[in-house]
């Protein structure tokens with residue numbers, strides 16, 4: 287087992303419904319520790335750059351718009367196998383396919399308004415963490 291860090295975003299559909307605390311309780315209950323966290327308003331440029339990997343996908347424009355509709359909460363989660371653990375706790379991208387007890391099963395409204403983002407590999411986690419946080423802001 288390896289102690290890892292992953293980047294999590296509580297998305298606008300969830301911040302709008304005041305669900306930050308409930309979602310954090312699911313993370314903490316699964317053994318993930320919130321070692322950095324801030325509430326920010328993404329710009330269109332930032333959201334576009336963050337999701338650049340999806341630039342050619344039909345949902346890119348709508349994804350970027352949805353990410354800037356309300357503030358988001360960006361956070362670093364730390365724990366054993368944190369990248370895979372967080373993906374498990376988040377549940378499937380489409381809440382209709384998400385397992386019982388996962389954040390998306392509990393809270394997501396649709397495939398786009400799916401409440402959370404989580405890094406999908408350790409390498410992407412490192413890049414995504416440095417996109418939002420200086421090392422000095424992460425306090426294990």
Ligand code: RTP
Pocket residue numbers: 340345349378379397398399400402403404405406
């Ligand atoms: P995420 O990156 O947000 O953690 O989610 P994911 O890996 O489960 O999903 P990904 O394929 O990376 O897609 C990123 C986000 O784009 C939205 N999406 N919309 N309309 C659609 O068919 C569609 N497909 C994906 C979702 O909000 C997804 O989280």
Ligand code: MG
Pocket residue numbers: 404406
């Ligand atoms: Mg993804």
